[in-house]
Amino acid sequence: MRVELSVPVAADSDAEIARLVADRVPSRIAERDGTVFTDAAVAADRLGWVDLPFRAAGLLDEIEALQDRLAAEGLRSISLTGMGGSSLAPEVMATAAGVELEIVDSTDPNQVAEAIGTDLDHTVLVIASKSGTTIETDAIRRAFAAAFGAVGIDPATRFIAITDPGTELDALAAEEGYLATFHGDPSVGGRFSALSPFGLVPAGLAGVDVRGIVDSAASIASDLALDSDENPALRFGTWLGIAHARATEKLVLADTSPALRGLGAWVEQLVAESLGKDGQGILPVVVGGPSDVGFADARADAVLAVLGSESDFGAPSGFNAVVDGDLGEQFLFWEFATAIAGYSIGVDPFDQPDVEAAKAFARAALETGTQEGEYPAFADGDVEVYGEVEATDLVGALRELFDQVDEYGYIGIQAYLDRLGEAGATDLRPLVSRHAGVQTTFGFGPRYLHSTGQYHKGGHPNGVFLQITADPRTELLVPGRGYGFAELQRAQALGDAAALREKGRPVLRVHLTDRARGLDQLRRAVSEIAPHHHYGVD
Structure with a gap:
C-alpha cells in the first residue's frame, strides 16, 4: 500500500507522530485496549474489527457453501437491505468487482417498488441490521415479504439475515426459518464492519472474491499496528489531526481508479460518523474526480486526498494525500487511520451521540x-x-x-x-x-x-x-x-x-x-x- 502525504510544517507532523508513538496508540488499538480512548475502557467493546481478517476463514467457507446452494436452486439475484455500515461496504465491493448487487437503502416508495418488481422468482433478500430494529430495513423486509407471499413464495425461503446475536431480527429469523442467518460480532460497530459478515456475506453471495479482499487486509494488518512513523495509518491519522488543529477540517475525496469506484461513500460514512461530535471532527466531501468543483479549486479549509493513482494536484492548505491500495488494504487502513485520528483530535470514534x-x-x-x-x-x-x-x-x-x-x-x-x-x-x-x-x-x-x-x-x-x-x-x-x-x-x-x-x-x-x-x-x-x-x- 502506498500513502503519500504533505503537510505545511513537517515539524508539526513529526511531533504529533512522536506523541502517538510514545502513547503506543496503534499497538494498543491492535491489542483491543479500549483505555486508549477512555479511562472507563468502554471502547474495548468496539475494537473487535482489528483482527477480523484473521477470524474470517470459517465465514468464508459458509459464504461459498451458501453461494453454491443458491446457484443450485436458481437464485441468482441478490438484493440487500441495510443502512450505512450494513450496505456501503458490500456496495463498494460489488461495484469494484463489476457484479450485480441490488442495494435497497431508501424509503422512497418508487425506489422500493422498483426493487421489489425485479425478478422475484430468482431473488434472495439479505436483511442486514446490527440492532435488528432499523426502521428502514424492517419496512423493506415487510414489503418484500408481502410481495413474495403474493406470488406464492414463502418469504423465509428467500430471506437471509445478518444481525447481532439476540436481536429481534435474530429471533424472527429463527422463528420463521430463514434460509440462513449470519451473526455479527457485538464488539464491531457498524461503520467498522466491512470485513465482517455485514460486508462479506452480501458481496460474496453476489460473486465478489471476498476471500481475496480478506487476504489483502490481513497482509497489511501488522504494518497498521506498528508504533512507528513507518505505519501509514499512524501517519495519515495524525495528518488529519494536525489539519483539524489548524482549522482545516474538510477532507475532499476523489477516486482515480475504477477498482476503487465508490470507496469515497464508504470512507465518508466512517470518517464523518466517527469523528464528527463534540463540536469537532472532519467533514468528508466526496467529489467526482480531481478536476471537480471543491477539489480543483479547494481553499484553505480543505485537505485533499486521492484514492488511487496519483494526480497532479495541490491544496492551498498544503495538506495533500495519495492513498493507493486495493480494497482489502483500504478498508483496514481507513479503519485504523480513523481511530487514530479520533485519538489525535480528542474524540471517541466509536460513539454517535447525535x-x-x-x-x-x-x-x-x-x-x-x-x-x-x-x-x-x-x-x-x-x-x-x-x-x-x-x-x-x-x-x-x-x-x-x-x-x-x-x-x-x-x-x-x-x-x-x-x-x-x-x-x-x-x-x-x-x-x-x-x-x-x-x-x-x-x-x-x-x-x-x-x-x-x-x-x-x-x-x-x-x-x-x-x-x-x-x-x-x-x-x-x-x-x-x-x-x-x-x-x-x-x-x-x-x-x-x-x-x-x-x-x-x-x-x-x-x-x-x-x-x-x-x-x-x-x-x-x-x-x-x-x-x-x-x-x-x-
Missing part, C-alpha cells in the same frame, strides 16, 4: 401525522418553500440560505428522492458549491442519516442545509404498520430538519410538486445567484 435525535423526531412525526401544522412559506412554480424566510421566490430563499453560511462553512444538500431514478440530482453539489462559494456535500435521505447525519448535528457548527423533498410518484404501504413509505420518508426528512434546528443549524426545505420540473427549476434558481467568495462559474 444520531438518535433525528430518529426521535421522525417517530413523533409519524405519530402525529407528517402533514400536521405544515404550511409552506410560499410556492414558486413547481416548488414549495418551507422555513423562516423573508423572500417570496425560490431564488431569493436560496440566496438567504447561502448568505447564512460562514466563509469557511459548508452546505449540506439532503435529497429525499429516488436515489436511482433521480441520480441526476447529484449535479446540484458542484452547482451549489460554485454559487455559494463553499464546500458542499450531497446525500440522499435517509441514507445520509446513517453516514454524515452525525457530523451535521455533532460536528463543527458551520453548516447550513438545503433539504429536498417531493410529492411521491406512488405510495406503497408498509405491511403491519399504520403508514406507507412516502409518509415514513417525509417523517424522516422532517425529523432530521427538527433535530438540526434544535442544534441551531439553518435548514431550508424545498418541496417539489413535480419532481423533474422542480429539479430543473431548482438548478436554474441556483444558477441565477451570483457566485460568492472564491469559487467561480466556469
Whole structure:
C-alpha cells in the first residue's frame, strides 16, 4: 500500500507522530485496549474489527457453501437491505468487482417498488441490521415479504439475515426459518464492519472474491499496528489531526481508479460518523474526480486526498494525500487511520451521540401525522418553500440560505428522492458549491442519516442545509404498520430538519410538486445567484 502525504510544517507532523508513538496508540488499538480512548475502557467493546481478517476463514467457507446452494436452486439475484455500515461496504465491493448487487437503502416508495418488481422468482433478500430494529430495513423486509407471499413464495425461503446475536431480527429469523442467518460480532460497530459478515456475506453471495479482499487486509494488518512513523495509518491519522488543529477540517475525496469506484461513500460514512461530535471532527466531501468543483479549486479549509493513482494536484492548505491500495488494504487502513485520528483530535470514534435525535423526531412525526401544522412559506412554480424566510421566490430563499453560511462553512444538500431514478440530482453539489462559494456535500435521505447525519448535528457548527423533498410518484404501504413509505420518508426528512434546528443549524426545505420540473427549476434558481467568495462559474 502506498500513502503519500504533505503537510505545511513537517515539524508539526513529526511531533504529533512522536506523541502517538510514545502513547503506543496503534499497538494498543491492535491489542483491543479500549483505555486508549477512555479511562472507563468502554471502547474495548468496539475494537473487535482489528483482527477480523484473521477470524474470517470459517465465514468464508459458509459464504461459498451458501453461494453454491443458491446457484443450485436458481437464485441468482441478490438484493440487500441495510443502512450505512450494513450496505456501503458490500456496495463498494460489488461495484469494484463489476457484479450485480441490488442495494435497497431508501424509503422512497418508487425506489422500493422498483426493487421489489425485479425478478422475484430468482431473488434472495439479505436483511442486514446490527440492532435488528432499523426502521428502514424492517419496512423493506415487510414489503418484500408481502410481495413474495403474493406470488406464492414463502418469504423465509428467500430471506437471509445478518444481525447481532439476540436481536429481534435474530429471533424472527429463527422463528420463521430463514434460509440462513449470519451473526455479527457485538464488539464491531457498524461503520467498522466491512470485513465482517455485514460486508462479506452480501458481496460474496453476489460473486465478489471476498476471500481475496480478506487476504489483502490481513497482509497489511501488522504494518497498521506498528508504533512507528513507518505505519501509514499512524501517519495519515495524525495528518488529519494536525489539519483539524489548524482549522482545516474538510477532507475532499476523489477516486482515480475504477477498482476503487465508490470507496469515497464508504470512507465518508466512517470518517464523518466517527469523528464528527463534540463540536469537532472532519467533514468528508466526496467529489467526482480531481478536476471537480471543491477539489480543483479547494481553499484553505480543505485537505485533499486521492484514492488511487496519483494526480497532479495541490491544496492551498498544503495538506495533500495519495492513498493507493486495493480494497482489502483500504478498508483496514481507513479503519485504523480513523481511530487514530479520533485519538489525535480528542474524540471517541466509536460513539454517535447525535444520531438518535433525528430518529426521535421522525417517530413523533409519524405519530402525529407528517402533514400536521405544515404550511409552506410560499410556492414558486413547481416548488414549495418551507422555513423562516423573508423572500417570496425560490431564488431569493436560496440566496438567504447561502448568505447564512460562514466563509469557511459548508452546505449540506439532503435529497429525499429516488436515489436511482433521480441520480441526476447529484449535479446540484458542484452547482451549489460554485454559487455559494463553499464546500458542499450531497446525500440522499435517509441514507445520509446513517453516514454524515452525525457530523451535521455533532460536528463543527458551520453548516447550513438545503433539504429536498417531493410529492411521491406512488405510495406503497408498509405491511403491519399504520403508514406507507412516502409518509415514513417525509417523517424522516422532517425529523432530521427538527433535530438540526434544535442544534441551531439553518435548514431550508424545498418541496417539489413535480419532481423533474422542480429539479430543473431548482438548478436554474441556483444558477441565477451570483457566485460568492472564491469559487467561480466556469
